[in-house]
Amino acid sequence: MTETAAPILGRPIPTQERVIEADGISVRFPVGRSGFWGRQVKWVHAVDDVSFTVHHGETLGLVGESGSGKTTVGRTVLRRLDPSAGRIMFRGQDVTATNGEELRRLRRRMQLVFQDPYASLNPRMSVLQLVAEPLVVHGKAKSASSAREEVVALLERCGLPEDTADRHPHAFSGGQRQRIGIARALALRPDFIVADEPVSALDVSVRAQIVNLLQDLQRELGIAYLFIAHDLSVVRHISHRIAILYAGKLVELADSDVVYDTPLHPYTEALLSSVPIPDPPLQRARQRIVLQGEIPNPLDPPPGCRFQTRCPLVQDVCRHQTPPFEEKAPGHWAACWVR
Amino acid sequence: MTPVLEVDHLQVDFVTRRGTVHAVRDVSFTIGKGETLGLVGESGSGKSVTAQALLGMIELPGRIVGGDVRWKGASLVHDNAAATIERIRGREIAMVFQDPMTSLDPVFSIGSQMVEVLRRHRKQSRKAAWARAVDLLDMVGIANPAQRVKQYPFEMSGGMRQRVLIAMALACEPELLVADEPTTALDVTIQAQILDLLADLQQRLDVAVLLITHDLGVVAGVCDRVAVMYAGKIVEDAAAADLYATPAHPYSIGLLRSTPRVDVVLDRLVAIEGAPPDLRRPPAGCAYAARCDHAADRCRKEQPVLEALNGRDDRLVACFRAAELAAAAYPTADVVEDAVAAEVEA
Numbered sequence: 212m213t214e215t216a217a218p219i220l221g222r223p224i225p226t227q228e229r230v231i232e233a234d235g236i237s238v239r240f241p242v243g244r245s246g247f248w249g250r251q252v253k254w255v256h257a258v259d260d261v262s263f264t265v266h267h268g269e270t271l272g273l274v275g276e277s278g279s280g281k282t283t284v285g286r287t288v289l290r291r292l293d294p295s296a297g298r299i300m301f302r303g304q305d306v307t308a309t310n311g312e313e314l315r316r317l318r319r320r321m322q323l324v325f326q327d328p329y330a331s332l333n334p335r336m337s338v339l340q341l342v343a344e345p346l347v348v349h350g351k352a353k354s355a356s357s358a359r360e361e362v363v364a365l366l367e368r369c370g371l372p373e374d375t376a377d378r379h380p381h382a383f384s385g386g387q388r389q390r391i392g393i394a395r396a397l398a399l400r401p402d403f404i405v406a407d408e409p410v411s412a413l414d415v416s417v418r419a420q421i422v423n424l425l426q427d428l429q430r431e432l433g434i435a436y437l438f439i440a441h442d443l444s445v446v447r448h449i450s451h452r453i454a455i456l457y458a459g460k461l462v463e464l465a466d467s468d469v470v471y472d473t474p475l476h477p478y479t480e481a482l483l484s485s486v487p488i489p490d491p492p493l494q495r496a497r498q499r500i501v502l503q504g505e506i507p508n509p510l511d512p513p514p515g516c517r518f519q520t521r522c523p524l525v526q527d528v529c530r531h532q533t534p535p536f537e538e539k540a541p542g543h544w545a546a547c548w549v550r
Numbered sequence: 551m552t553p554v555l556e557v558d559h560l561q562v563d564f565v566t567r568r569g570t571v572h573a574v575r576d577v578s579f580t581i582g583k584g585e586t587l588g589l590v591g592e593s594g595s596g597k598s599v600t601a602q603a604l605l606g607m608i609e610l611p612g613r614i615v616g617g618d619v620r621w622k623g624a625s626l627v628h629d630n631a632a633a634t635i636e637r638i639r640g641r642e643i644a645m646v647f648q649d650p651m652t653s654l655d656p657v658f659s660i661g662s663q664m665v666e667v668l669r670r671h672r673k674q675s676r677k678a679a680w681a682r683a684v685d686l687l688d689m690v691g692i693a694n695p696a697q698r699v700k701q702y703p704f705e706m707s708g709g710m711r712q713r714v715l716i717a718m719a720l721a722c723e724p725e726l727l728v729a730d731e732p733t734t735a736l737d738v739t740i741q742a743q744i745l746d747l748l749a750d751l752q753q754r755l756d757v758a759v760l761l762i763t764h765d766l767g768v769v770a771g772v773c774d775r776v777a778v779m780y781a782g783k784i785v786e787d788a789a790a791a792d793l794y795a796t797p798a799h800p801y802s803i804g805l806l807r808s809t810p811r812v813d814v815v816l817d818r819l820v821a822i823e824g825a826p827p828d829l830r831r832p833p834a835g836c837a838y839a840a841r842c843d844h845a846a847d848r849c850r851k852e853q854p855v856l857e858a859l860n861g862r863d864d865r866l867v868a869c870f871r872a873a874e875l876a877a878a879a880y881p882t883a884d885v886v887e888d889a890v891a892a893e894v895e896a
Contacts (some may be wrong), residue, residue, distance in 0.1 A: 276737035384825045414592035414764065419808035419821035426818075441737065444767075448810040448819065471812060485742035486812045487767030491790040493813070494771040501746055502739045505707050 223430040225269030225451055229302075230403050230435040231288060232264045236297030238283050242510065255509045257283045259459045260297070262536070265403065268429060270436040272450030272467065274443060274482070278506055280459040281439045285405040288437060289321050290314065302402070319349050322396035326408035328388030332380040338391055339376040342366065345398045365394040370424060386417035393424065397432075405437045410445060422449055443486045447471055455479050458507055458517040461536055465543040475545040478518050516548065524549045553580035554622055554758060555604070555643075555726060561616035562599050562608060569830035573599045573612065575782035578856065581726065586752060586759040588769035588790070590805075591779030594826060597762045600779070601730050603627075604760075605643060606635045641671050644719035646712070648731035653715055654703040660687075660714055661699035664721065671722045686717040691747055709740035713747065720751065726758045733768060745772055766809055770794060778802045781826050781837035784856055787866040796880045798859055798867045800842045836869070844871050 238258040244251060258280040265271045275281040286292045288299055290306050299306040301317055309317055322345075325331035332341055342362045343355035352358035359376065366375050369390040380388055389409060396404055406425065410418040422445060428434060440446045446453060447467055454464040455478065463476040474480045481500040488494045504521045507513050513520050516529040528548050536546040562574035574596040581587050591597040602608045604619055606626060619626040621643065624634050647653050655663060664683035668674055674682070680699070687695035690713040703711060712732060719727055729748065733741040749772050752759050761773055769776055770790065777787040778801065786799040797803045807820040824841040827833055833840065835850040842849065848870050856868040859876065869875070881889070 276739065386825065415766075415805060416592065416808050416822035417825065419810075419819035420823065422810070422819055423821055443738065444810040444812045447812055448816065468815065481739060483812060485738040487742075487745070487765070487771055488811055488813050489766040489770050489806060489809055490794050490811075491770045494767070499742065499746075501742050503743075505709060505740065506737075 222270070222449070222451055223268055223426060225435075226267045226433075228267040229264050229300075230267050230269075231437070232300040233284075233288060234262050234298045234300070235260050236262070236284070236287055236294040236299060238280070238287050238292055239295045253510065256512070257459055257509060258287065258294075260536075261456070261459075261461050262297075263454050263461070263464060265435045265437055267402070267435055268433040269452070270429065270438050270450045272446035272453040273437055273439045273456060274441065274446055274453060275456035276441060276506055278458075278509065279456045280509075281441075281456050282407055284456070285323070285407050285437060285439050289318070289323060289405055291323075315349075319345075319399045320401050321403045321405070322399065322401040324389075324392055324396050324404060324406040324409045327412050328385050328392055329412075331392055332388055334380050337377055337379055338362075338366070341380070341391060342376075342395045342398055345395060349399060351399070361398075362394075365397055366391075368397070368428075369394040370420075384417070385413050386420055389413060389421050390424065393421075393428070397428070400432075401434065403435045403437070405439065407439045408441070409438075411440065411442065418445070425449065443483060455482065458512055459509060460517055461544075461546065462518065463543075463545045464536075465545075469543055475539055475543065475550045476518075476547050477522050477524050477549070479545075481521075481523075516546070553582050555581040555760075556620040557600070557604070557617070558620065559617035560600065560603055560614065560619060562596070562603055562612055563615045564612045566611055571829050572832055573782055573829060574603065575829075575832065576617070577779075577782070577784055578617075579777050579784060579787060581758050581760060583725070584752075584756045584758055585775065586761065586773045588773035588776040589760060589762045589779060590764065590766060590769055590776055592764055592826065594781075594829070595779040596782040597764075597779050598730055601645075601728050601760065601762050604728060605639050605645065606631060607645075640667065640724070641722045642724055643726045643728060644722070644724040646715050646719050646727065646729045646732050648734050651703075651708065651711065651735070654711060656703050659700055659702055660706070664699070664714075664718055667718050667721050682721070683717075686721055687714070689720070690714075690717040690751070691743075692717075707740075708736050709743060712736065712740075712744055716744075716747065716751070720755065720757070723755065724757060726760065727752075728760045728762070730762045731764070732761070734763070734765075741768070748772060766794075766805065778805070781832065782829055783837065783868065784866075785838065785868045787856065789864055792865060796876070798865065798872045798876050799838075799869050800844055800871075800875070801838045804841075844875060846871065 237260055239254040239256050241252045242255050243253050261284055273281050273284060287294050339362055340355045342365055343352060343358040346352040346358050363373050363376055371390050410421050438449055450467045453467050453470045455462050457478050463479045474483060481502045484499045502521045507517060507520055515531045516534050519525050519529040526549060534546045534548045536544055539545050557577060557579050560574055560577045564571040564573055577600055589597045603614055614627050621638055625631060626635055661680060661683050665679040668679040668682055684695045684699050687698055692698050692713055733744050763769060773790050776790050776793045777784045780801045786802045797806055804822040808822055810819060822841055827837050835852055836854050839845040839849040854868045854870050856866045859865040859867045859872055
């Protein structure tokens, strides 16, 4: 596909080339000890048996409420955390089995964009130093000043003027800082970016600017995104496919429009109907499913389906057996006994 | 409807070493009995400062430098305002804040904090107040209120704490509830619960609500009327149905267009380019002119005032070109007919 053939509007078109394959990853964290002499360590199963793929030029939206494990998934895919089970492949190479220099080389091609543009940029460094840092660390440039030309090009690509390079982060607004963060992530020309709530801290009008920038970059460079967010409106807009996480387990994964038009899992339905729509007559007339109760404690998840404590369709089998995550229709995966 | 609350040309400044920030610049609005008003704006637009000004809660270096706030005719800014505020705060006007994690005292149980509020405002025995606390928790939909009332804030989730705070705010049956971003810190499914609760209580208790938020979606289901703030001023004040269907101020239009929706797929979001002005040096003309596609010379030189659009008292807009833009964007039936007729003729 040539650059000129790509549509200017809409989501960029992905290819079938797999960039990331996560296969049954689980992550657990030790919390406190119990038992005689405190020998028994308790574990929080933050992520349990999660599988997905991300293709070249594709955005996979990963949605979940706080505590669902979405950030943990993002960090594990980048191998900033080690999974306790499962395997992650990056372009056919096993990330989970790689170490040392090999891993360093892999990491160049996988980057992270953070949520908080106020906390993620070192206030003592100039923008030039910040954006050049990955280049210097990975030996692509001798020093920040020798990389100036490249940095300025990156900044311009992210919609920042040339004189940005010599200023410090405090001189910029939230939206501009997020652009700096994106320029920094792009410096090593990654194939894959985990964007962890990249627009949640921004105001609505600025949020749209950053979403558009991310889409333009994808169209141009074919970057694959794992877009982590809790805002379903933004996720629908940017994602090709969407995965929904509940209490550490995937409950549904399908094409973005399929998830929104014909959701299978009752949690997905409830989640979608909770999102307020900025249209008063429509919002008031909507049939909404307001879930009772809260996400279960990950230290002590309920047996069977983790959603059973809040599910309006709960059956006996849901209380005892974990529903398998299976393909219910072509490309439409869900974990539910009832649907 | 006679308004219970009148905010009249309110101005608030923050004097800092780096200059004076004019955070609220000439804001006026009213709230009638039992009415729900949404005050919508981005960060730094002055919406929270406006809410704080209502009950004299602006902290130094902030100061009300002009205008007035009146509650049922009594000033909350001039003439012995401190005593007036003391009399009505909690009793007639109550507040709920954004962060349910820090608004409760961690070292006291929920019950003892509620009893303190109740006994402060009403002469009640400890026992009666405790019973009332249990009733209030029940009213805001907390299961097992008799057990929950004995718990401490750390034993509760964010949504639960926000319910407790709403229960405390409603303890003295106020006539106005000011809710400053009450659901911003919560997850969507919990947000839906709290918004439902607010709408339900508003109907049942006939309490007026001032809901402050940055999220146009949150306002849509709860409020009768919406005021949009930008750079310390209200730019549009209209019935919710009108504002969303036919926004008149270019900023309201931009805000609605740049908000992605779950029910609609757009090809591309229409972002508002640029950023809000620095309120230490507010521009001479309309504060939105620098980002506005329709800005004319006059917009950059003069400040538009909030006035009725096409003579409709319930549609206030602060824009020189509002009438012109509205006519172009939402033509009336006869204009459309004329245009169609002209086209047919051609």
